[in-house]
Amino acid sequence: MKASGGGDVGADQHRSVAPGTSVSSMGLRSVMRVRFAPSPTGALHIGGARTALYNWLLAHGPGDGPEGGAAAGRGSFVLRIEDTDRERSTEANVAQIIDALAWLGLDWDEGPVSQLANTPRHQEVLAQLLARGQAYHSSAGAEDVKAFKLAHGAECGFRGEPEPSGAVRLRVPQEGETGFVDLVRGELRFPNASMDDPVIARADGSVLYNFAVAVDDLDARITHVVRGDDHISNTPKQLLVFRALGAEPPLYAHLPMLLGPDGKKLSKRHGAASVQELRDRGYLPEAVNNYIALLGTGFDPDEEFFTMAEMAARFRLDRVSRSPAVFDERKLRHLNGQHLRALTLDELTERLERFTGRSGLREAVAISREKIQTLADFWPLAGFFFDGPADDPAAFDRVVGAAGAREVLLQARDALAVLEHFDAGSIERVLRELVDRLGLKPGEVFQPLRVAIAGTTVSPGIFESLALLGRERSRALIDAALARAQARA
RNA sequence: GCCCCCAUGGUCUAGUGGUCAGGACGCCUCCCUUUCACGGAGGAGAUCGCCGGUUCGAGCCCGGCUGGGGGUACCA
Numbered sequence: 001m002k003a004s005g006g007g008d009v010g011a012d013q014h015r016s017v018a019p020g021t022s023v024s025s026m027g028l029r030s031v032m033r034v035r036f037a038p039s040p041t042g043a044l045h046i047g048g049a050r051t052a053l054y055n056w057l058l059a060h061g062p063g064d065g066p067e068g069g070a071a072a073g074r075g076s077f078v079l080r081i082e083d084t085d086r087e088r089s090t091e092a093n094v095a096q097i098i099d100a101l102a103w104l105g106l107d108w109d110e111g112p113v114s115q116l117a118n119t120p121r122h123q124e125v126l127a128q129l130l131a132r133g134q135a136y137h138s139s140a141g142a143e144d145v146k147a148f149k150l151a152h153g154a155e156c157g158f159r160g161e162p163e164p165s166g167a168v169r170l171r172v173p174q175e176g177e178t179g180f181v182d183l184v185r186g187e188l189r190f191p192n193a194s195m196d197d198p199v200i201a202r203a204d205g206s207v208l209y210n211f212a213v214a215v216d217d218l219d220a221r222i223t224h225v226v227r228g229d230d231h232i233s234n235t236p237k238q239l240l241v242f243r244a245l246g247a248e249p250p251l252y253a254h255l256p257m258l259l260g261p262d263g264k265k266l267s268k269r270h271g272a273a274s275v276q277e278l279r280d281r282g283y284l285p286e287a288v289n290n291y292i293a294l295l296g297t298g299f300d301p302d303e304e305f306f307t308m309a310e311m312a313a314r315f316r317l318d319r320v321s322r323s324p325a326v327f328d329e330r331k332l333r334h335l336n337g338q339h340l341r342a343l344t345l346d347e348l349t350e351r352l353e354r355f356t357g358r359s360g361l362r363e364a365v366a367i368s369r370e371k372i373q374t375l376a377d378f379w380p381l382a383g384f385f386f387d388g389p390a391d392d393p394a395a396f397d398r399v400v401g402a403a404g405a406r407e408v409l410l411q412a413r414d415a416l417a418v419l420e421h422f423d424a425g426s427i428e429r430v431l432r433e434l435v436d437r438l439g440l441k442p443g444e445v446f447q448p449l450r451v452a453i454a455g456t457t458v459s460p461g462i463f464e465s466l467a468l469l470g471r472e473r474s475r476a477l478i479d480a481a482l483a484r485a486q487a488r489a
Numbered sequence: 490g491c492c493c494c495c496a497u498g499g500u501c502u503a504g505u506g507g508u509c510a511g512g513a514c515g516c517c518u519c520c521c522u523u524u525c526a527c528g529g530a531g532g533a534g535a536u537c538g539c540c541g542g543u544u545c546g547a548g549c550c551c552g553g554c555u556g557g558g559g560g561u562a563c564c565a
Contacts, residue, residue: 037565038565039564039565041564041565082565083565084564084565085564085565087564088564088565089565141562141563142562142563145561149490149491153491154490154491154492155490155491155492156491157492166563167563168563169563185494185495188493188494189493190492190493191492194491194492195492196561199562199563200563201563202563203563204563206563208562208563208564208565209564209565210565213565228559229494229495229558229559230558230559230560230565231559231560231565232493232494232559232560233492233493233494233559233560233561234560234565236493254494256494256495256558257495257558257559259558261500263557265558265559291501294501294502294513295501295502296501296502297502298501298502298503298512300503300512301502301503301504301511301512302503302511302512302513303512303513304501304502304512304513304514321501321502322494322495322496323494323495323496323558324495324557324558325500325501325502326499326500326501327500327501328499328500328501328514328515330500330514330515331500331501331513331514331515332514333514334513334514334515335513335514337526337527341527368526369527370525370526370527370528371524371525371526371527372525372526373526377526381525381526428523431523435523441523442522442523443522443523443524445523446523446524447523447524449523450523450524451524454524456524457524457525458524458525458526459524459525460524460525460526461523461524462523462524463523
C-alpha cells in the first residue's frame, strides 16, 4: 500500500496561518486513537451511530501513517460516556447506547469510561489553570455578558475580572485567532477577540463539557477527534484549553448533520430515528452500517454495497461530504435486501428465528429470501406455513370466488393427489399440464391455489409452497378453501 | 445581533479547469414470469442556488448575494 490521504493531511497541518494564530500542528501518527463520546441524554440515533461508525472505521482502517496500518498496527477505539450533565444523563440511556453499539457491531477497545469518574483529574487541572492565572473565578452571568456586549459591541468577546469566587472562566487571549485544519472542511479560524471567556467550571466547582473533553482527550492520548459539526464552534474553546496546558491537541474532523425526510434536523418524531427502531423494523446491522456510511461519503464511483471490512479499508476522512444528508429509508430498504441475500441460508434463518421468536424456519426462508427486503417482511409472506392461511376475505372472494375458480381447485387437488413424489418439480409439471388441459392462463390456476393455501395473494412460489406444506396439508387447505367458497357463494 | 459552517436531478453521491455532468435509491416502460420480489434492458428527471470575476475554456478557482444550518448556557 502506498502513502495516501494521511500524508497530505500532515502536510496541510503545517500550512502557515496568520501570525498570532494557534493552529493544531500535530505531526503524522502511525496509530490512530479515536473515540466516540455520546452524552446519555437520549437514545442513540442514526446521526450518532454514523459518528460511531466513522470512528470505528478509522480505528480498523489502514491508519493515517505513511505505511498505513500494516506497519503501524490497528488503531484504538475508545468509548467515553459524557455524563457531566447530571440533570439529563441517565443509566437507562447509557445502557441503550451500549446496546445499540453492540448490535451494530461497533465494538470498542477501551471503555466505556465515565467522564464523571474522571472528576479528580479535572479538579487537579482546573486548580493548575487557576494557579497560573490562565483561568479565573467570575460571578458574571448571562445578563452580565449581555450587558458587556451592549457596552463593547456584539463582536467583542466577554472578558471578566478575577473575583474571589464564582464560576471559573478560561482566559482567552485578546490578540490573534484560534484555528485548526479540520480534516473534512479544511482550515477553520476563529478570531480570539470575538470569543467570550468560556465558563469551564460551575460555581460549585463541577467542570463543564468543553473543559472536561479537552482534558479527557489529552489524557486518553486521542489522536483524532471525529464528531458532529455542531461541535465546530466548541473546538476553539477546547483548543484554548490544550494551549493553556501547553499540550499538543488532537486532529479534528467534523461530520455534517443528518436530516429527516422533511429536510429538518433528525429527531424522535422522524420514524426510524433511533438504532433500536431500525432493528425492530427488521433491518440488518450490516445494512444499517453500509447505508449510514454512504450518507456522507462515497467509497467507489459506481458501487454501493460494502462489508465493514471493505469500508474500513476504503474510508477516508478527506472524502467525507461537507453538506448535511437526508436519511432515506427507501434506500436503506434496498440495501438491506442486498445484505439479506448475501447472507448464507443458515445465517439468515438464525436471524429470522431470533427476530420472529419462532423456530424451524429454514425451509420457508429458503423459498422466501428472494422476496423480502427486511426481516419484518418474512412473516407476512411466509407465516401461513406455520399459523395457517392469512385472513384476507377480500382477496379470497375476488380470487377463489371468481368464476371457474372452484372447478380449478377441484381439478388441482385431484391432480396433486396422484403425484408419486410431492416435490416442487413434480408439482410444477402436473399443474402446468392442468393449465394446458383446461386451456387457461397460468395465473388462473396458480392464483386460486395460492389464495387457498396462503389466504392471500402474495406468497413464495406456488410449487415450492405446496411442496413445503406437504401433500396432506395442501389437500386439507384446498378442501377448506373449497368448503369456504361453497359457504360464501 | 454576533461567530462559524454548508449549497451537483426528489434523495444519497462521483466529478477536483477541457467527452452529451457518471452511479445508486425512488419513479415510468419493457423483458423474465405464477403473485410479490429478484434479475436484465431502456426512459423521464440537473439552467451544477444566484450574480459577478479569473481563464481560450468553470460544477470545479476568487468575490459578493440569497437560501439553509450550527454555536452564542454555571447543556453536551
